[in-house]
Amino acid sequence: MTKFISIEGIARRYPGKSAGDTTTIFEDLWLSLDRGEFGCIIGHSGCGKTTVLNILAGLDAPSEGAVIVDGKEVVGTSLDRAVIFQSHALLPWRTVLGNVSFAVKSKWPSWSSAKIAEHARKFIELVGLAGSEHKRPSELSGGMKQRVGIARALSITPKMLLMDEPFSALDALTRGTLQDEVRRICLETGQTSFMITHDVDEAIFLADKIFLMTNGPGAVLAEIIQNPLPKERSRIDLHKHPHYYPVRNHIVDFLVTRSRTFLTTNPAHDTRDVPVISPGQPGQAPDEDEGPAIRLVANARS
Amino acid sequence: MTASLNVRAVLLSAVILIVFLACWHFATRGTGVAATMDPEYAKLMGGQVTQGASAMPGPLEVGKQLWKHLANPFYDNGPNDKGLGIQLAYSIGRVLLGYSLAVIVAIPLGFIIGMSPLISRAVDPFIQVLKPISPLAWMPLALYTIKDSATSAIFVIFICAIWPMLINTAFGVASVRKEWVNVARTLEVGPIRRAFTVILPAAAPTILTGMRISIGIAWLVIVAAEMLVGGTGIGYFVWNEWNNLSITNVIIAILMIGVIGMIFDQILGRATRLVTFPE
Numbered sequence: 001m002t003k004f005i006s007i008e009g010i011a012r013r014y015p016g017k018s019a020g021d022t023t024t025i026f027e028d029l030w031l032s033l034d035r036g037e038f039g040c041i042i043g044h045s046g047c048g049k050t051t052v053l054n055i056l057a058g059l060d061a062p063s064e065g066a067v068i069v070d071g072k073e074v075v076g077t078s079l080d081r082a083v084i085f086q087s088h089a090l091l092p093w094r095t096v097l098g099n100v101s102f103a104v105k106s107k108w109p110s111w112s113s114a115k116i117a118e119h120a121r122k123f124i125e126l127v128g129l130a131g132s133e134h135k136r137p138s139e140l141s142g143g144m145k146q147r148v149g150i151a152r153a154l155s156i157t158p159k160m161l162l163m164d165e166p167f168s169a170l171d172a173l174t175r176g177t178l179q180d181e182v183r184r185i186c187l188e189t190g191q192t193s194f195m196i197t198h199d200v201d202e203a204i205f206l207a208d209k210i211f212l213m214t215n216g217p218g219a220v221l222a223e224i225i226q227n228p229l230p231k232e233r234s235r236i237d238l239h240k241h242p243h244y245y246p247v248r249n250h251i252v253d254f255l256v257t258r259s260r261t262f263l264t265t266n267p268a269h270d271t272r273d274v275p276v277i278s279p280g281q282p283g284q285a286p287d288e289d290e291g292p293a294i295r296l297v298a299n300a301r302s
Numbered sequence: 303m304t305a306s307l308n309v310r311a312v313l314l315s316a317v318i319l320i321v322f323l324a325c326w327h328f329a330t331r332g333t334g335v336a337a338t339m340d341p342e343y344a345k346l347m348g349g350q351v352t353q354g355a356s357a358m359p360g361p362l363e364v365g366k367q368l369w370k371h372l373a374n375p376f377y378d379n380g381p382n383d384k385g386l387g388i389q390l391a392y393s394i395g396r397v398l399l400g401y402s403l404a405v406i407v408a409i410p411l412g413f414i415i416g417m418s419p420l421i422s423r424a425v426d427p428f429i430q431v432l433k434p435i436s437p438l439a440w441m442p443l444a445l446y447t448i449k450d451s452a453t454s455a456i457f458v459i460f461i462c463a464i465w466p467m468l469i470n471t472a473f474g475v476a477s478v479r480k481e482w483v484n485v486a487r488t489l490e491v492g493p494i495r496r497a498f499t500v501i502l503p504a505a506a507p508t509i510l511t512g513m514r515i516s517i518g519i520a521w522l523v524i525v526a527a528e529m530l531v532g533g534t535g536i537g538y539f540v541w542n543e544w545n546n547l548s549i550t551n552v553i554i555a556i557l558m559i560g561v562i563g564m565i566f567d568q569i570l571g572r573a574t575r576l577v578t579f580p581e
Contacts, residue, residue, distance in 0.1 A: 057488055083488045089481035093503045093579040102499065106489035138580040156489070 003032035003068075004192055005039075005056070005160065009272070010065035012051050025051055026219040028271040029065070031211055036190040040203040042251060043213030044259060049196045053164050056194060057083045070159060079107050082153035084163040088145040090137040090152075097133040100124055100152050107156040123155040124148075127181065143174035150178075154185065161186070163195040167202065179205055180235055187231075200251045204244065205235055212254050214262045220271050222262045225250065226278040243280030250279040323361045330356040359550040367550045368557070382542060384534070390558060392534040396452075396527075397520045397566075400459025404516065408464045409509065412471025413497065416505070422472060429468065437462035437523045441530055451531040455524070462523045463516040470512025474505030506577035514570035521563045536562075 010029050013022040026048035033039045041049045054060035055067055058077035067074040069081065082103075090099050100120035105111070111119070124133055127147040137145055146166060153161060166182075167175040183206055186193050197203050203210050210225040228243040238244055254262075263269065359367075375387025415422045437458045444454035478501050486496045528537025536555055543551035 059484055059487060077488045077490055079490050081488070083484070085481055085484070087481055089479075089485050091482060091485070091500065091503070092581050093577075103489050106491050136580070 004035040004037075004070060005033040005194070006068045007031045007052070007056075008066050008068065010052075010055060010062035010067060012048055012055070012060070013063040024218050025216050026213065026221075029221050030272050030274070031221055031224070033192060033194065033209065035192055037208045038186055038193045038195070038206055039209045039211060040195045040197055040207035041211045041213060042197060042200065042203055042255065043219065044215050044255065047213040047216040047219035047259075049213060050164055053083075053162050053194065053196050056160075057081055057162050059083075079156050080159040082156055082158035082161055084146075084149050084153045084161065084166045086165045086168060088137075088142075088149040090145055090148055092137050095134050095136055096124060096129060096140070096148050096151075097121070099137070099148055100155050103152045104155050120151075120155055123151040126154065126185065127151045141174075142170050143178060146170060146178060147181075150182065150185075154189075154191075159192065161191050161193040163193065165196050165198065168198060175199075175202075176235055182206065200248055200255070201238070203251070204229065204247055205233065205238055210251065212251065212259070214259050218263075220263065220269065221274050222254070222259070222266075222269070224274050224276045226276055228278045228280045246280035250277075326361050330358045330360040357549065359553065364550050364553050368554050371554060381533070384539075386536075386539070386554070386558060389534060389536045389539040389555075390562060393524050393528060393536040394562065396456055396535065397459055397517075397524050400456040401463045401517060401520050403456070403460045404463035404467060404520075405513065407460075408467035408512075408516075409471050412468045412509070412512075413475050413501075415468070415472040416475025417501075419476075422476065429465070433465045433469070437519075438526055438530065441527065451533065455527045455531045455535075458527045459520045459524060463520040466515040466519065467509070467512040470515070471505065471509045474508030474512075475501055477508075478504040503577070503579070507574060507579075510570065510574040510577055514567060514574060517566045517570055518563065521559075521566055525559060 007029055011027045012025045014025065015021070016023050025046075029052065031039075041052060043049050051060055055062050056069075056074065058074050058081065074081075091102065094102060097117060097120055100123055101113075101116050104116045104120050108116070108119075121130075121133065124130060127150050129144060129147050129151065132140065132144065137148070140148065146169075149166070163182075167178055170178065179202060182193075185191065186206075193206075195203075195206065204227065208227050210227060211221055212223045212225065213219050214222050225247065228247060229238070229241055233241065258265075371386040375385045375390075377383075377385040378388060415425060440458055440461050441454060444457045445451060448454050448457060482500050482504055483496075486500045491500070524535065525537035525540065528535035529541045532538050532541070536559055540552055540555045540559075543549075543555065
């Protein structure tokens with residue numbers, strides 16, 4: 001089966017302090033995503049998550065390896081891949097409509113301004129901002145700004161949506177609502193999405209595949225979690241699902257201890273053939289057998 | 303509360319002005335008869351000796367003279383007797399011409415310097431050396447090469463106005479937020495459109511601040527340049543009236559220079575506010 005996104009052995013190195021000395025952020029990263037899938041990278045700061053996303057976006061280039069999207073190697077940026085930035089990155093001198101129209105005009109330069117505005121309005125409505133088209137970003141709350149960022153990214157109807165911790169600057173309530181909306185939009189449009197997050201629950205709720213990275217420098221992809229939760233999950237009763245705690249505990253355990261020790265305890269780790277696990281399913285990693293009650297205690301301690 | 307603050311500020315300004323005018327008036331008024339002398343001789347001597355008046359004109363005298371100038375600002379009675387309006391118009395014309403040339407050169411050049419770290423580093427030493435040169439130091443060189451005093455004055459304005467605009471434009475362009483540039487990059491916005499729709503609006507407040515500093519310097523320099531070059535302009539007027547020993551006219555010229563400078567500054571201040579965006 002051909003993969004829609006295929007990251008093939010990429011590494012990113014920066015020149016070190018002395019000549020000939022290099023710092024490797026991450027190494028030999030192989031991962032792939034099917035069309036319509038939602039992928040999430042989790043890892044500590046410094047493991048190169050943002051760099052991976054920037055490489056996917058074409059804003060950065062890998063030192064080794066290549067990224068193939070839809071059968072073509074990624075060279076530079078493309079209107080096929082939209083980015084939702086952590087800090088929303090709206091142009092403050094433009095209105096909501098102006099910001100979205102800016103993206104629409106970039107994609108379809110020949111459209112009339114009426115058609116551009118109409119198209120932009122459709123997406124402003126999609127993220128629930130109808131009526132705020134003529135406000136400037138400074139007049140919007142953090143959540144509304146990020147909605148504009150989402151509308152801008154979606155308005156160019158990208159083949160792929162890249163999100164760099166899009167909700168980390170928002171308060172918990174706003175974050176929850178926006179997660180719901182992003183999930184709804186992604187499911188409705190069958191959008192292939194790739195997201196970076198620090199938030200374990202966000203990853204479990206949104207992602208089909210969760211990629212766990214070890215600590216940098218010299219980070220590698222340690223495990224891929226195939227999310228065992230059903231596709232029709234809702235944020236409200238997510239935690240009641242029998243597979244929820246096994247997955248959550250597995251990720252938290254990984255982040256707390258194993259992300260640090262993974263490479264020493266697994267010297268035979270093959271970065272090209274990363275184990276795909278699905279905690280909670282029979283015959284998987286041992287930690288799910290302990291049951292949710294015990295793990296809850298462990299979780300609280302961590 | 304802000305309204306009352308404004309009212310109080312205006313009142314205080316008025317009080318300061320009145321106190322200043324009063325001090326000026328009492329410091330320069332005559333002290334009555336200072337010396338007794340033959341009336342024929344006294345007529346020749348003037349008020350300083352006969353009434354003990356100060357050589358410095360008082361505010362009433364300056365006010366009267368100012369009124370005369372304002373009532374008829376554009377008369378022209380030959381090279382050494384032109385209305386204040388004509389002299390100011392010459393100076394403003396020179397400043398605007400030199401300043402416009404500086405804008406045309408400095409902003410595109412600053413854009414290039416700001417966009418390219420290589421060019422920025424390469425030209426930095428030249429800018430650092432050229433920037434602190436007093437604009438008037440260029441005057442002999444300008445007179446020698448251009449061989450025309452009027453054009454030389456404009457050149458001096460150009461050379462003094464260019465640096466703040468160049469440096470601010472380069473700085474503003476170089477410090478446009480990376481995320482905005484990245485937005486443009488991910489949207490595959492071409493370089494020309496990126497320059498006009500992202501970088502220019504983002505750097506506009508810094509560029510306008512540079513332009514505001516420049517117009518201030520240009521207006522400072524034109525007075526000195528016209529004193530050197532002569533012929534017309536408010537700087538020449540000041541020097542000419544000094545040679546006429548008309549301190550009243552010198553004071554009036556100083557006042558007008560201040561007022562015009564303030565108007566220039568206010569116009570650019572408004573323009574800066576127009577392009578400033580809240581974040």
